[in-house]
Amino acid sequence: MRYFAFIFLLFSVFACSAKGERVFKVTSDSVRFKSADGKIVFGGTLSKPVGKKSFPTLVMVSGTGKQDRNGTMAGHRIFEQMANYLAAQGIAMLRTDDRGVGTTTGVYETATTGDFATDALAAVAYLKSRKDIDPDKIGLMGHSEGGAAISIAAAESKAVKFLVSIAGLAMSGLDAQLKQNADLVAASALPDYDKKRSNEINAIMFKTAYRYANSDSLEMKLNEAYQQWKVKDDAYFKTLNIQFDHFRFPIYSYVQNSKGAWYRYFIRYDAEKTIRQVKVPILAINGDKDLMVAADDNLANWKKFASEGGNRKVTTVKIQGLNHLLLPCESCDNKEISKIQAGVSIAVLTLIKDWIYKTIR
Incomplete structure (x- = not known):
């Protein structure tokens, strides 16, 4: 299986930590790679910590609707913010434009959740082809429908070493x-x-x-x-x-x-059948004000379905006062999102960072 990549240095940033933790310089590079069948060319951004030889790497998998690599929704660049924070904390992230968006080719409208899982695995294969990425520390992070896509991908491939669900779906389609x-x-x-x-x-x-x-x-x-x-x-x-x-x-x-x-x-998506097949550690986070992916039901399913398949390495967390985009909210309806000034909750970002360091050795 061959992949090609064009890498361009976009920018380097410095971050600071209020807790006195080590903070890394971050490089964000533009990358391109092909799907396994060569029909789709993906464009994305790989954000990495500078000066760290071995680090976990996440592939970001978006939810329903055509989205760019930054996860730009209602004025918020959700995925970009998460990538910059995590890279500064020593965790790399690859985020791509969806099919038919930005520099990614293909047609979004004819794709299914299963296709998005295949896209995620193409990203994993690309990362494994790079000498600067540890192949044993590659995981998937899925938002909303992306929770279903990462479950399918992890059930199909042993190359996926861990999953992070952020407001991710763990219910069957119906x-x-x-x-x-x-x-x-x-x-x-x-x-x-x-x-x-x-x-x-x-x-x-x-x-x-x-x-x-x-x-x-x-x-x-x-x-x-x-x-x-x-x-x-x-x-x-x-x-x-x-x-x-x-x-x-x-x-x-x-x-x-x-x-x-x-x-x-x-x-017809069967979440129970799919998640039963996932054998890797899972972190699932939801906001309690999420109207799109109900926190209690989905968090319970992540644990229940994984446990049915013998996987008890599941951590679930519900955070108060957060909406579907994991932003702090008041009315918490969709109309409010564009008016929210804050970014993704620092509680969410810290949870992800701490869990990865604790779980991925």
């Missing part, structure tokens, strides 16, 4: 859809009767999509399920004696999305 949308509905300003209707139609559509995900009749079955519900729902709404019905389910866009390869794969 359960994740049901829980996430129920939490979003509960946190919304909808009247109670519309919350009831939302949860009802969401459950019907998600379960129908799950049942027919591998069938050519998926689109037809989804439309049928919606129309059957609509007849009953119209009759229900009349009993409320409310003049105008403002509730709308986005049936067309949902069906079009569900027909795609990503959704068909995701809704």
Whole structure:
């Protein structure tokens, strides 16, 4: 298996430590490498500590939606901040642009969570080809859907030595859809009767999509399920004696999305089966205000599923007052994110650093 790399020095930075710990100078280099089949060229940034001969290295795996290597979301450069902090603490990180983003080729829209796991393993293979990286200290860090991708990757390859989940998914696709949308509905300003209707139609559509995900009749079955519900729902709404019905389910866009390869794969993703196969140490961190990946359910699953497979090397931590991006929040809804001035919680960064040093020898 051959990989090629173009490396350009971007910048060097110095960091400081309030605790008097050793802080390393950081170099961040632009790198390029190919997928195993040679069809995709990945562009990324490798941040390393200077003056340290052997160090752990993380591959950052992003969540749902096209993201650049810096994890730029709502004005926050999440992955860049984490990479700079960890490298200054002696832990390297490789972060890449997603398929079809920045300098990475390929098409994001036709890729699945399984494909993203394959991309992560391509990054691991590239790191193993470098003389400055210790092949026995390479791990994956996944955010959101990236938690599922790193689980798949670790289940498939012994080259992955540890996992770090940050607000990472450890629920099956169907359960994740049901829980996430129920939490979003509960946190919304909808009247109670519309919350009831939302949860009802969401459950019907998600379960129908799950049942027919591998069938050519998926689109037809989804439309049928919606129309059957609509007849009953119209009759229900009349009993409320409310003049105008403002509730709308986005049936067309949902069906079009569900027909795609990503959704068909995701809704059938089996977290329990996958995580049971992961035998390496796992650190899972969630914020308690996360509306996208529920902290209690997912943290419990990381431990439960891994334990079922005989892996008890799992540490889970729930941190108070953090949202899905692990930022400190007040209202903690998605509208607030762009207004938050702070970066990723230092508690999260410190946890990751301390756990890696304790676990990866």
